[in-house]
Amino acid sequence: MxxxxxxxxxxxxxxxxxxxxxxxxxxxxxxxxxxxxxxxxxxxxxxxxxxxxxxxxxxxxxxAPDLITPADLTRGLATRRVGGRVVCLKETDSTNSVAFRMAEDGAVEGTVVIADTQSAGKGRLGRVWLSPPGVNLYCSVVLRPPISPVAACQLTFLSVVAVARAIERVTTLSPQIKWPNDILVDGKKVAGLLNEMNAETEKVNFVVLGIGVNLNMRLGQLGSTLRHPATSLLEASGQPVQRVGFTRALLEELDVLYDRFLVEGEAPIRAEWLERSAIGGRRVKVSSGDREFRGTVQGVDAFGALLVQPEQGPLETVLSGDVTL
Ligand code: BTN
Known part of the structure; x- marks a missing residue:
């Protein structure tokens, strides 16, 4: 054992x-x-x-402490793949980096790495992800899907929808998704996702799904230099969230969605992503590289690109960047 x-x-x-x-x-x-x-x-x-x-x-x-431990997390965890192996660290630079190294060394699909705090939490576009100890969830999951590298971005649909479902399971809040991979509550960012991949031309070796959720962080800890307004589940609901319970809910949702993805592909999960989207049909400002323009969101394509209709000209396919309402 x-x-x-x-x-x-x-x-x-x-x-x-x-x-x-x-x-x-x-x-x-x-x-x-x-x-x-x-x-x-x-x-x-x-x-x-x-x-x-x-x-x-x-x-x-x-x-029992409100620590996330492998023993607590795996007790009664109803998953097929995700959480088959769980590593919980007191402190690390970034759970994504640890999970990536473990995957390179052959870690099994479903391996989960969690840290109580990160000294160099990675956000999107080279940003820093604030990771104070004792309050939030910083988690990375290793998957080895039998797909081509171009399809790997579809896994973002899974982790975003899983986080939204987990928030609904443990709180009374109504989370919304903002492209490309933010979760908002009351219009403020509560979670972010960062996927990293190791692939060859034809095949994905592994993907690390990095998930950061602000659970019990207080306003004062949220930082004043953030680009977008942020919140935590505690700030938004007034109720502390039990970290193990939330993490278990998240891993279970991720497992169900991953099973479905392997059988049915991304379409049903993308449909749920769209239903939960905060920006579908809305007018937004898009910042992509050094370009900015305004338009109306028409949806996302099968590879996660945002489809935006500018006031003039053809439909734009936005591969990366930020949108603001
Ligand atoms: C974003 O910028 O919105 C993405 C943030 C992703 C943060 C998570 S926390 C767990 C994992 N480890 C990291 O270093 N980053 C991701």
């Missing part, structure tokens, strides 16, 4: 029983020595779990 699975089972057993779980019962149930059980209890304590231990009675879980 993987080390994190032993942790998960110990927590499960302690949660299932109302009182104490004896060291002997745990060792029997898990097929490991009592010394190993003790080592795992010590490990769980160092992750912030308060576990009471009473001689002749055993162990009892008193409180």
């Amino acid at each position: 993987l080390e994190e699975s032993v942790d998960a089972r110990i927590l499960e057993i302690m949660l299932a029983g109302a009182g104490f779980a004896s060291g002997e019962a745990l060792s029997r149930e898990l097929g490991v020595s009592r010394t190993a059980v003790w080592k795992h209890i010590k490990g769980l304590r160092s992750q912030g779990y308060r576990i009471e231990s009473v001689p002749a009675k055993g162990y009892r879980l008193v409180t």
